[in-house]
Amino acid sequence: DDRETIMNEFKQIHQQPNKEAAIKVLHVFYDYPKQIRASIYSTNMIESFNNVIKRKAKSKAEFPTEQSLDTFIGIQAMSYNERYFNRIHKGFGQVQDTLESYFD
Structure with a gap:
């Protein structure tokens, strides 16, 4: 978030x-802690998600309405989040307590 x-x-x-x-x-x-600086500077996670969207949308020639496109992207985002929900990105596991203290 x-x-x-x-x-x-x-x-x-x-x-x-x-x-x-x-x-x-x-x-x-x-x-921010040194362990996560490379991860938060990088756009790898965003690019990975964009590639998923492109790959799955390729099989669909076109979307009949803008609403159908929004629905498609929303479903893909929810699916992606569910699949990687428990994944801890590089370095974040090491500094979880520190990061949580930022939001107290």
Whole structure:
């Protein structure tokens, strides 16, 4: 749930007008434990999900309505979440207590 918020914070680094301003924003990245920095910087999980959507949508020539496309993507997202619900991404298991303390 918090991935979007975190990614938006990182995007601020790239949107800064100069190096000095970017360095001031960069401190956000280093607030997170070292074990998970590579995972939260990467878009591998998002790209993986996008590939699932593309692969499954390929067999369907077109969707009759926008609602049918929304339904299809929603079903794929729920299926993907169920399949990977218990998966702990690289580094997150090591710092779970630390991460949970951020949200207390």
